[in-house]
Amino acid sequence: MGSPLLNEERQAFYEYHAILMEPWDGPAAVAFTDGRQIGVTLDRNGLRPARYLITDDDIVLMASEMGVLDIPQHKIVRNGGYSPARCFWLICRPVGWLMSSK
Numbered sequence: 001m002g003s004p005l006l007n008e009e010r011q012a013f014y015e016y017h018a019i020l021m022e023p024w025d026g027p028a029a030v031a032f033t034d035g036r037q038i039g040v041t042l043d044r045n046g047l048r049p050a051r052y053l054i055t056d057d058d059i060v061l062m063a064s065e066m067g068v069l070d071i072p073q074h075k076i077v078r079n080g081g082y083s084p085a086r087c088f089w090l091i092c093r094p095v096g097w098l099m100s101s102k
Contacts, residue, residue, distance in 0.1 A: 042082055053079040054078045
């Protein structure tokens with residue numbers, strides 16, 4: 001059982017800790033960027049759904065709860081929420097942002 005790439009000590013470490021961790025433990029969301037694109041995908045269980053907002057000066061904020069930063073309402077140009085297994089995707093183009101959800 002296990003990976004041939006792991007030595008016995010490391011394999012034992014993972015086997016032991018696997019019994020301490022529930023299958024749904026882990027990050028609620030994983031974010032990535034290359035400086036031009038922003039993507040976030042949520043965990044499959046949706047234990048912590050995500051909310052997002054975009055301001056008129058191109059600030060993008062995503063959190064499990066809104067209110068983590070005090071953003072004046074008049075600056076918000078778009079907001080919404082995401083549920084399990086969905087992906088938030090923003091792409092910076094010369095003419096503005098393109099947003100999609102898959």
